[in-house]
Amino acid sequence: MTGPTDDTVGRRADGRTWAGLGVLALVPLLLSLDVSVLFLALPRLSADLQPSSVELLWIGDVYPFLLAGSLVTMGSLGDRFGRRRLVLIGAALFGLASVVAAYSAGPWMLIVTRGALGVAGAMMLPNALALVTTMFTDAKQRSLAIGVYISCFMGGTAIGPAVGGLLLDHFWWGSAFLLGAPVMAALLLVGPFTIPELRERQTATLDVVSIVLSLVAMLALAHGLKDVARNGTTTENVAALTVGLVLGVLFVRRQFGLRVPLLDLRLFGNRAFTTGVLFMLFGSVVMAGTLLLSSQYLQQVLGLSPGAAGLWSVPAASGLVLASLAAPIITRRFRAPYVMATGVGVAVIGFLVLSRIGDGGDLAQLVLGLVLVQTGVGVCGPLGTDFVVNAAPEESTGAASALSQTGVELGSALGIAGLGTAGSVVYGATMAGSPVPAARETLPGALDAAGRLDPAAAAELMAQARAAFTSGLATAAAISAGITALLVAAALSLARRPDPGTGTGTGTDTGPTATDEDRELAGQHR
Numbered sequence: 001m002t003g004p005t006d007d008t009v010g011r012r013a014d015g016r017t018w019a020g021l022g023v024l025a026l027v028p029l030l031l032s033l034d035v036s037v038l039f040l041a042l043p044r045l046s047a048d049l050q051p052s053s054v055e056l057l058w059i060g061d062v063y064p065f066l067l068a069g070s071l072v073t074m075g076s077l078g079d080r081f082g083r084r085r086l087v088l089i090g091a092a093l094f095g096l097a098s099v100v101a102a103y104s105a106g107p108w109m110l111i112v113t114r115g116a117l118g119v120a121g122a123m124m125l126p127n128a129l130a131l132v133t134t135m136f137t138d139a140k141q142r143s144l145a146i147g148v149y150i151s152c153f154m155g156g157t158a159i160g161p162a163v164g165g166l167l168l169d170h171f172w173w174g175s176a177f178l179l180g181a182p183v184m185a186a187l188l189l190v191g192p193f194t195i196p197e198l199r200e201r202q203t204a205t206l207d208v209v210s211i212v213l214s215l216v217a218m219l220a221l222a223h224g225l226k227d228v229a230r231n232g233t234t235t236e237n238v239a240a241l242t243v244g245l246v247l248g249v250l251f252v253r254r255q256f257g258l259r260v261p262l263l264d265l266r267l268f269g270n271r272a273f274t275t276g277v278l279f280m281l282f283g284s285v286v287m288a289g290t291l292l293l294s295s296q297y298l299q300q301v302l303g304l305s306p307g308a309a310g311l312w313s314v315p316a317a318s319g320l321v322l323a324s325l326a327a328p329i330i331t332r333r334f335r336a337p338y339v340m341a342t343g344v345g346v347a348v349i350g351f352l353v354l355s356r357i358g359d360g361g362d363l364a365q366l367v368l369g370l371v372l373v374q375t376g377v378g379v380c381g382p383l384g385t386d387f388v389v390n391a392a393p394e395e396s397t398g399a400a401s402a403l404s405q406t407g408v409e410l411g412s413a414l415g416i417a418g419l420g421t422a423g424s425v426v427y428g429a430t431m432a433g434s435p436v437p438a439a440r441e442t443l444p445g446a447l448d449a450a451g452r453l454d455p456a457a458a459a460e461l462m463a464q465a466r467a468a469f470t471s472g473l474a475t476a477a478a479i480s481a482g483i484t485a486l487l488v489a490a491a492l493s494l495a496r497r498p499d500p501g502t503g504t505g506t507g508t509d510t511g512p513t514a515t516d517e518d519r520e521l522a523g524q525h526r
Contacts (some may be wrong), residue, residue, distance in 0.1 A: 032156030066118030075126035075402025090123025098180030220244030276387030284411025289419025323378030337495030343379025423472030
């Protein structure tokens with residue numbers, strides 16, 4: 001038995017299709033959980049493997065680098081050679097690499113296996129999402145399915161610290177990686193019977209030059225952005241960003257000259273598609289930057305333990321998951337652009353709340369702001385994805401899904417680099433006159449220096465440093481409010497169109513689909 005075929009197009013999903021969604025939802029759940037669990041495992045991992053500082057950075061960075069760099073290529077490969085095939089190959093590789101990573105005997109063994117995990121994740125993510133969108137042909141069911149898929153991605157991030165803490169309390173650091181083995185085994189056992197094999201009939205040879213350009217450009221950009229966030233502007237990261245941008249331009253130029261491009265950039269001529277990508281990109285920017293600064297605020301300004309800080313993050317994470325599930329349902333009664341505008345409007349209010357946090361620190365105000373922000377931005381995930389994949393021709397959904405996932409990865413890096421840098425600049429400017437040199441650059445430096453001062457001087461220094469960090473957080477929140485306000489305007493602009501791509505004008509559908517012109521350009525599916 002090879003599983004369902006695609007001869008049921010136009011019908012409402014049956015039980016086997018919903019079971020297939022459950023299997024595919026394991027992919028984003030595991031991949032997002034895997035990232036958050038690693039952060040908790042790093043201290044024990046470092047004590048056991050004794051990596052150098054450079055090796056430790058590669059252990060953390062090689063996975064997201066290769067994941068982001070391979071998404072477009074793997075999405076296009078799935079479109080040509082079979083999306084289920086790529087998901088199952090990726091699952092097998094991910095499960096095997098998870099076991100090897102758990103029993104790594106040295107830093108470079110772990111680095112190599114983490115790189116394999118990144119490539120395997122890139123095989124699965126865009127193709128799993130593309131399968132979800134093609135398995136569900138009813139607009140309402142498809143939008144709900146995308147909402148479930150995206151909520152699993154967000155849910156994995158939310159429960160990761162709790163799951164990781166439980167494992168590490170009872171087992172060694174490698175147990176954090178072993179999570180992938182049974183999950184991927186379940187996908188390999190059940191997937192062939194519940195997931196259809198879908199591909200386009202294109203037989204054109206893949207353009208190797210385009211693959212190399214996209215991979216190297218994404219790796220260079222991801223490395224440059226993450227290094228800016230970590231070390232500020234340096235010759236190395238400026239060079240990496242320059243190389244990434246130049247190769248990105250060459251990639252774009254090459255795609256317009258190919259008969260069958262690796263990525264059909266004409267999709268950006270569809271306003272709904274472009275709006276969806278922008279929502280995914282900038283939604284990730286403000287989310288990643290805010291989570292970075294708020295987690296530091298909880299521990300270093302309010303003095304909470306990591307466990308307590310994680311507990312106070314649960315309400316906002318819950319709002320994020322609930323919003324991603326509710327958004328597709330709400331769009332059955334209201335037009336999707338208006339739902340998106342309302343969601344990010346709520347996020348604007350949340351950022352304004354965060355921008356007014358006082359120097360003394362206010363836990364209730366921070367939690368309220370984060371709940372509003374994450375609940376509002378939670379709408380962007382399923383609806384932005386819905387806009388992207390529905391605006392693309394069916395035979396290009398793998399590449400389109402990869403583009404939306406790439407937007408998330410780049411947005412996260414931009415948020416950490418941009419908003420993190422904004423907070424650091426404000427902190428540095430506020431503390432420039434401090435008589436303690438170590439306190440002028442970072443809050444941890446100030447807290448460490450305070451431990452060597454007399455109690456009165458230490459209390460004064462810590463109060464000044466915490467106030468400076470709070471000012472940086474407030475500034476980053478104000479910038480985020482401006483970014484999300486622009487997203488509100490973008491959603492309202494799309495809503496003002498007489499027909500933004502589909503039946504969203506009636507409030508019965510959830511997002512735009514490909515226009516007739518899009519289909520004509522892309523060719524007939526199957």
